[in-house]
Amino acid sequence: MVATLKPSEIDALLQAVRDGQVSPADARARLSVAAAEDLGFATIDHSREQRTGWPEVIFGAGKTPEQVAAIAERMAARGHNVLVTRTTPEAFRLVSGRLPPARHHEAARCITVEAAPVAPLPGRVAIVCAGTSDLPVAEEAAVTTAFQGGNVTRIYDVGVAGIHRLLGRADELRQADVVVVVAGMEGALPSVVAGLIAAPVIAVPTSVGYGASFQGLAALLAMLNSCAAGLAVVNIDNGFGAGQMAAMLNRKRDS
Amino acid sequence: MVATLKPSEIDALLQAVRDGQVSPADARARLSVAAAEDLGFATIDHSREQRTGWPEVIFGAGKTPEQVAAIAERMAARGHNVLVTRTTPEAFRLVSGRLPPARHHEAARCITVEAAPVAPLPGRVAIVCAGTSDLPVAEEAAVTTAFQGGNVTRIYDVGVAGIHRLLGRADELRQADVVVVVAGMEGALPSVVAGLIAAPVIAVPTSVGYGASFQGLAALLAMLNSCAAGLAVVNIDNGFGAGQMAAMLNRKRDS
Amino acid sequence: MVATLKPSEIDALLQAVRDGQVSPADARARLSVAAAEDLGFATIDHSREQRTGWPEVIFGAGKTPEQVAAIAERMAARGHNVLVTRTTPEAFRLVSGRLPPARHHEAARCITVEAAPVAPLPGRVAIVCAGTSDLPVAEEAAVTTAFQGGNVTRIYDVGVAGIHRLLGRADELRQADVVVVVAGMEGALPSVVAGLIAAPVIAVPTSVGYGASFQGLAALLAMLNSCAAGLAVVNIDNGFGAGQMAAMLNRKRDS
Amino acid sequence: MVATLKPSEIDALLQAVRDGQVSPADARARLSVAAAEDLGFATIDHSREQRTGWPEVIFGAGKTPEQVAAIAERMAARGHNVLVTRTTPEAFRLVSGRLPPARHHEAARCITVEAAPVAPLPGRVAIVCAGTSDLPVAEEAAVTTAFQGGNVTRIYDVGVAGIHRLLGRADELRQADVVVVVAGMEGALPSVVAGLIAAPVIAVPTSVGYGASFQGLAALLAMLNSCAAGLAVVNIDNGFGAGQMAAMLNRKRDS
Amino acid sequence: MVATLKPSEIDALLQAVRDGQVSPADARARLSVAAAEDLGFATIDHSREQRTGWPEVIFGAGKTPEQVAAIAERMAARGHNVLVTRTTPEAFRLVSGRLPPARHHEAARCITVEAAPVAPLPGRVAIVCAGTSDLPVAEEAAVTTAFQGGNVTRIYDVGVAGIHRLLGRADELRQADVVVVVAGMEGALPSVVAGLIAAPVIAVPTSVGYGASFQGLAALLAMLNSCAAGLAVVNIDNGFGAGQMAAMLNRKRDS
């Protein structure tokens, strides 16, 4: 795929064409090479890791256990580590049958298969959540960050109605290089955290609540309207997105 | 109007009918008496004070200065103190021309006319706001509470992004019997305040903000979803409603 | 936690440091003392009662029966009375197995465990609801108020389509110091009640209705836009919030 | 246009074709006859009165004064009475210059031109509104009903926060055959009225209010969710639609 | 309850007091008489029929079969005909066990019990629906109208995508005195019908559709924005409301 090659690579390829080392037909093939593998129901983006530095992740919701297992197998076959989010015990049984080292993170609703050891990222990521009901989302973030090599500290059930619970763990918060804050209901916790520390905050609204929470809309809007600087937001219940972002931000430290 | 008379008053009236002191026709007239005065464009509810303990208040928005002045005059003529909210300098000029003791509270966009001295309410009301832009709403609450005899303390611009500003005034907060908390944007301040104190909190979302604040919807939803107990909410920008509620809650103290 | 100590307590502690009665390390520990107990999946806010005057309440929705029972046990162990809302028969079985005095309020979907007798609050709270379907929410409010020592009068199924049902109980309404009004559908009842009485009204929209009720949005908006003064609103179906607020307002009477 | 002819008329026309009194070409022309007049920017529906019993009405908003005047002139030229809604003083000047008997109903923002006397409809229509700010909409309804021959009683500024104002005029309400109820803010008035009387209620939400009224959405939803039977709703601020419906319902009385 | 008595009845009662025929205490009792019966979970409005001319109807959704049967029994005991909407086969079994003449209208999800024969209303009501999926709502309207004595014609599955189906039944439409039009999806049918006929149209949006129909919101908005005059709207899926309104409009004919 030309678009994802670096200019120097295009130059080298074209030079090889000129030198007669590569035929124009081959060059075109390489320029158009299918970095994606077509399973019929899915087109696996094998070049994502090379292109973005991170492997593709399998979003389990809406896929059959069989589809999840098939994609996982093909990714593992190419040597990629595998992370499946929003998955089920059924999918885990199928995956672990084919890829024995698979691990099930039940609270996080995730499966991981580590084909190769992951290099630890520098820095620390704190994952904070407001209430017990936010745990599945917080754990999805934690598993994702750890899957990418991140060093995770969990600070759970420290919502703003009892703000001393949060302040009591302020030291841990301040040692983090990135903080993921997960909250439903009124979604106030990320604003309070961002006002206390110098590190960037990734805010994750959850669908925890009822009535006028409108499945997380209230928390989402609160976080988007935060008066605190240094805070950005991901989708409702998107623990994966926050965990991935946290890992990326830590990698930036030594890039 | 029968429905608003106390049972003992009905009994007394009916006894007077039996005794021949009041004719049935007169009794019916008194039972149906127009406690409301019809100005054509408005039906003034003169019995509201007697019925609910509080005089009717003139909501200035959507009324012409002339309409505001006419209603104010009729209320003053009956001996009621007058409060006009959401008003304009034009309306004030007209009102003060006819009712010289009228005062203009510009920051609050209110006019008051005190025909009779107001008995001071017991207790203290703290009015807290998150940012400078919330001031007009906070002042509307403060003027309303004071108009009803309330004792008001103002604690302004203490939003959650710098929570030490709030904590620095925690003593004043704790001395209040009722706290009105006014905030726009993410609307997190009432939750934090309610988590710190034992007094009830009246939360007022404001339309301050932009983008996904959707004219105060974000703050409104946040406050409705507060995880803190002892908190109830009024309409967006409804400083009057909060101020009136605060006054009522204080009066309850010695009822 | 310093922030929740009273200034006089800080002074006393610091004086003790100066006098050498308390070591700096101990003082810091006391300033930072974990008033919260960490169960892993939950951080119980044991100081809430001391801080706000009211114990923490367990919101049962989204927690497993086991989690509910574990938290209830720890709270009872510290001598707190326990209220669980939005709970299930399964959770009740588990809780009552461990805490035999537990009571199940089925209509209200609540569990209470009274470790210590509750001091009765002064004043009366009327709980009004518009229709039979609003009962679970009204009962949640009633159980909560009573749990805090409140004196509750129930006035049920008196919606505005037959307003004489409400007016027929006007005497009871007028004797209340606080009125909680629960209504779904068009949510008009709180406005009518607030227009009749002098006491403050806590309005609770419910998700009762269909079609354009949008799960209680219609009732919520109606209550927020009430033209009556002395009315504040809690979240859709939030009987607990209203009952707690009502108890707090009554306690204010003699504070 | 065939579709709007009655079957008997089609039969007669076809019989005339058979009898040779009408040529097939003429018949087709009559079947397709342009009952509409094309002004380029507008296609006037001259057959509406014949088809539905009521003349077309000019919705003034979004039309230039010149367009309004041109359409009014063509309608008057065909002998129709003319009603223009949502109009402006500028449009009135232009219309009255060309059609001197034109009348301007300022509070209602309407123009009427009565080319022919209107037969009075049987029955009575009460137009009720909750507050002074609802007047323009209520007046649009009143002018529309009167334009169609209706007999209108106005009952204004009798909102639910002072329900005795409404009850004080219950006799007038009960004498009406149809009641139009206009209200903004929480939109509770139509439910209360419909619960008191036997006549049908046409409910008109208005955009009066602020904050969570969302330009009349709150009132609209409240009316749609009314628990009272015998109530139907028109668009926000649609005084015309309600007035027209009221006139139609009264005509039904003797049809 | 005074408010629902006619003025002449109040006069007569007061005259009887004066004449000594009625004691003041009795008079007060009669003025306040509980026209409502309290079942604990429900307050039956027995005076509704006398007040509004129509008996109370039992909205079955959200009530247990036992509650439905209890209310039905009490109403029948007072001689009222009974209509239960949104009901279930379970509720029918219970009701018919106690009130054998009960009938189950399955397609309409209704139960009726006719204690006394209903006087037929003059005029005709056409019930029109756009598609097969709208049938339950259309039938609820038809059963309701018939329950009140209305004469119903059904015109089903004649949506606008094949407008000749509608036009082919134009004669039946034109003979109706009131037309109820039920439609989901784009909700265009009521506008087309109202443009063709002189009778008033009651429009009922349904939740039939998917995606951007948002559970009937699309149809509701379309109907509220109809450019056709003589059309009013009830809640989404509210067949009962439309059927009741249609019956009321027909009764008006000879009142």
Place this chain on the structure above:
Amino acid sequence: MVATLKPSEIDALLQAVRDGQVSPADARARLSVAAAEDLGFATIDHSREQRTGWPEVIFGAGKTPEQVAAIAERMAARGHNVLVTRTTPEAFRLVSGRLPPARHHEAARCITVEAAPVAPLPGRVAIVCAGTSDLPVAEEAAVTTAFQGGNVTRIYDVGVAGIHRLLGRADELRQADVVVVVAGMEGALPSVVAGLIAAPVIAVPTSVGYGASFQGLAALLAMLNSCAAGLAVVNIDNGFGAGQMAAMLNRKRDS
């Protein structure tokens, strides 16, 4: 139905009346002929194919398997090919029992019965989808287009997060005469495709996603706001509508 006859057909019919070959009564019958068949619960629009060139299609959702089978049978009996969308295995069993050549397209949730061979349409239709979860909608489009004679190319799972997957199949895209693009979540794919090619794009938002996708609203809004020209949108999850539109656009090629 006159309105759907061509003018030349009306002329011919009228000429036949004049010539005495057709009686006026017969002519009226033909003009009004019930091109629709009434099954009680459904009015089948048999003339749709003649009128619009395409047979009516059975929308299976909300119909019982029995209703689906009955309608399918009646359509087949008239010689129409049958397409049922949003159907179930139960409905297929019933339909195939009565119409053995019926085929079940499981991924598309469709049934087809080809009574007569379909003439192939000129041109090519590419069906593109963003992710594996969008497959059911994409397949519904593909089956619909093929049912009408269209020539379909499937390009699946080529979402914008790995845009080289799309670019790698640009040749296939450019050969299409119409492109249907199906995407959920952020709905960005149609804009990117429309920016690359000269053919028109039919965009289909899907309800795939979670949280702030709000059941497809996010994708729908994104597609409606596309900055690319040559793109129009159908309802969320409306694969049928897109497939039908694509077939119609191709037929236009040689009309």
Place this chain on the structure above:
Amino acid sequence: MVATLKPSEIDALLQAVRDGQVSPADARARLSVAAAEDLGFATIDHSREQRTGWPEVIFGAGKTPEQVAAIAERMAARGHNVLVTRTTPEAFRLVSGRLPPARHHEAARCITVEAAPVAPLPGRVAIVCAGTSDLPVAEEAAVTTAFQGGNVTRIYDVGVAGIHRLLGRADELRQADVVVVVAGMEGALPSVVAGLIAAPVIAVPTSVGYGASFQGLAALLAMLNSCAAGLAVVNIDNGFGAGQMAAMLNRKRDS
């Protein structure tokens, strides 16, 4: 830019590199050639015409007259015909000063500059609108189609409340190869048109209406939920998008 070159062009270019006719550096430059021109505030997409067959169009809203004129000038300098939409008289004055052949289409709020004659497209496009207020949007569609060589028939002010106006012009409708239908308020017209004809319909909702039209949302939802097949929708008020789509669909006829 490689991605937008056809494969054959890439082959030819690579062959030329091999033959030494083009240097690798030049080839890379051509592969990466800035088909876009950077004006600082704008990056003009000069290759769009070559890539998609249609030139870029200037969306005037939110651009200063000076920016509009500068972009128009640069496009004309490259020999492109220019279309500016959502423009103002001020912008026209500036553009026509620099490009004298510029024409102002006031009703459509468009400017066109025809540098080169446009080849007429085969087929006919009918532009239909429901009301006079929809004219600006309908005209934007008409001007856009004509700008691209389309043959336009205008059928204006034929809304569904007087459906005979539409049926009276059915012949013209049936002769069109594509029909653009523009409607505000209830947005029912496209469904009715699509049910009558065999050609595809592009539906354009407009923001015409008030109250519950919510700036065109009602019409948009109605069109998306159309029960008629062969209909796709563009953004609210997007006359340009519909006109462009109509032109593209006609060009497809002979491609």
Place this chain on the structure above:
Amino acid sequence: MVATLKPSEIDALLQAVRDGQVSPADARARLSVAAAEDLGFATIDHSREQRTGWPEVIFGAGKTPEQVAAIAERMAARGHNVLVTRTTPEAFRLVSGRLPPARHHEAARCITVEAAPVAPLPGRVAIVCAGTSDLPVAEEAAVTTAFQGGNVTRIYDVGVAGIHRLLGRADELRQADVVVVVAGMEGALPSVVAGLIAAPVIAVPTSVGYGASFQGLAALLAMLNSCAAGLAVVNIDNGFGAGQMAAMLNRKRDS
């Protein structure tokens, strides 16, 4: 304020108390020290820089020029650099009169006053925008990043409808350590960018668009639902928030 002091600082302070070097009263004062300065209408958070590493920024919207100038002066007096966002020429005139080195960034609607030189941050920030109308928001981000010492590259008007414009600048994109992507309308650009590069993306939806863009809601939802990893979102039009976050992320590199 104790809560924002580091534990070591508390220990030191307490040790000083013990040693008699600091009196308990002084210690309490320092623990409670007003790090905030009260201007009456504003409480300036002077400790924010010390606490979070970044100075407070003045949000100009909703503040009078006089308020802006007063706050700017007080901040400058304490030696802070000053950034005012959402400001006006009037405010600039006032500020520059008092603080002559003030600079006006008109396109960004910002004022900066650099009291002290800012240390350059390591790394590069690319600011990308989709269209010319997004410029004010993009510039606000750029000015904010630069104000904090960031090294900014601007890549403007490269929306997805002409994706080669973006790909043509892929080298610059890949050299950035953080990319801010600003887009209105369908908001697709951030997803495409995040799919191409390894660096984190801060997505900024803008209110650019019309109709179903609903003032930026469409773009906001699209970005929140992005299928690309490594992307987080700030409020609509919140250029400041994105620019600040970008600066913070870069500082993390060498922390």
